[in-house]
Amino acid sequence: MPEGDTIFRAARTLNRALGGQMVTKFESQLPQLSRIDHDAPIAGRTVEKVDAVGKWMRMYFSGDLVLVSHMLMSGSWHIYRVGEAWKRPYVQMRIAIYTDTFVAVAFQVPIAEFHTAASLARHRSITRLGPDMLAEEFDEESAVVQLRNRPELELGVALLRQSVLAGLGNVFKSEVCFISQVNPFRPVASLSGDELKRLIANARKFMKANVADAAGDAIITYTGLRRTTDRADPSARLWVYRRTGEPCRRCGTPIRSHKQGLEARTTFWCPSCQPAA
Numbered sequence: 425m426p427e428g429d430t431i432f433r434a435a436r437t438l439n440r441a442l443g444g445q446m447v448t449k450f451e452s453q454l455p456q457l458s459r460i461d462h463d464a465p466i467a468g469r470t471v472e473k474v475d476a477v478g479k480w481m482r483m484y485f486s487g488d489l490v491l492v493s494h495m496l497m498s499g500s501w502h503i504y505r506v507g508e509a510w511k512r513p514y515v516q517m518r519i520a521i522y523t524d525t526f527v528a529v530a531f532q533v534p535i536a537e538f539h540t541a542a543s544l545a546r547h548r549s550i551t552r553l554g555p556d557m558l559a560e561e562f563d564e565e566s567a568v569v570q571l572r573n574r575p576e577l578e579l580g581v582a583l584l585r586q587s588v589l590a591g592l593g594n595v596f597k598s599e600v601c602f603i604s605q606v607n608p609f610r611p612v613a614s615l616s617g618d619e620l621k622r623l624i625a626n627a628r629k630f631m632k633a634n635v636a637d638a639a640g641d642a643i644i645t646y647t648g649l650r651r652t653t654d655r656a657d658p659s660a661r662l663w664v665y666r667r668t669g670e671p672c673r674r675c676g677t678p679i680r681s682h683k684q685g686l687e688a689r690t691t692f693w694c695p696s697c698q699p700a701a
């Protein structure tokens with residue numbers, strides 16, 4: 425599942441390419457979007473801005489229309505120059521938004537809805553999001569309170585709960601617990617204030633490092649590469665994620681993995697660096 429940093433970068437790229445531009449053509453394989461487009465055409469509207477909140481992307485069009493999408497496991501947004509070959513087959517296209525210069529294509533995006541400002545304000549999954557890890561106004565204290573309010577949850581479950589903290593996904597969940605030296609199966613109630621602050625600071629550091637803007641104003645499709653170890657070697661990018669049985673990069677103990685929570689998302693940890701008690 426893409427994490428908040430991936431959505432943030434995708435939204436920023438789309439905003440640079442489409443922001444302020446007029447839509448010249450709109451295509452969608454999703455009947456609910458096509459129906460709106462038929463009744464109130466998207467072509468001719470201006471893309472006012474594109475942004476991300478948690479793992480949701482919002483694309484604002486003139487005339488009080490917002491396209492809200494969520495990538496879940498499989499979806500991705502690409503940006504191409506008009507005429508450039510797409511990297512995924514046309515049959516996987518769900519939405520394509522053309523301007524004079526660019527085309528933004530959503531491949532296999534499972535959730536996409538049009539909203540007005542009023543209906544967006546009533547959107548439960550978005551209005552019930554916890555503090556956004558990538559927001560400028562992110563406040564560490566309120567994030568600690570959010571976690572403290574769910575003392576019964578295991579840490580690894582709480583970190584993924586988007587109504588607690590918005591933006592963290594399954595890769596960073598394990599990486600953040602490792603770098604913070606905290607066992608992900610401990611209930612939130614057992615964590616000290618220092619441990620909670622350390623977890624939140626590290627989570628934010630990882631997220632922000634992965635949206636660092638090295639490309640300046642250039643418009644590039646994001647690659648999805650992500651790292652937390654500060655090593656350039658792609659095989660050494662992550663500390664524990666998907667490293668079951670491999671030696672811990674700190675102490676050499678084999679990394680363990682286990683499904684966690686009702687959604688059974690796999691958690692990776694070092695039993696020596698992150699003891700249970």
Ligand SMILES: [Zn+2]
Pocket residue numbers: 672673674675676677694695696697698
């Ligand atoms: Zn270790």
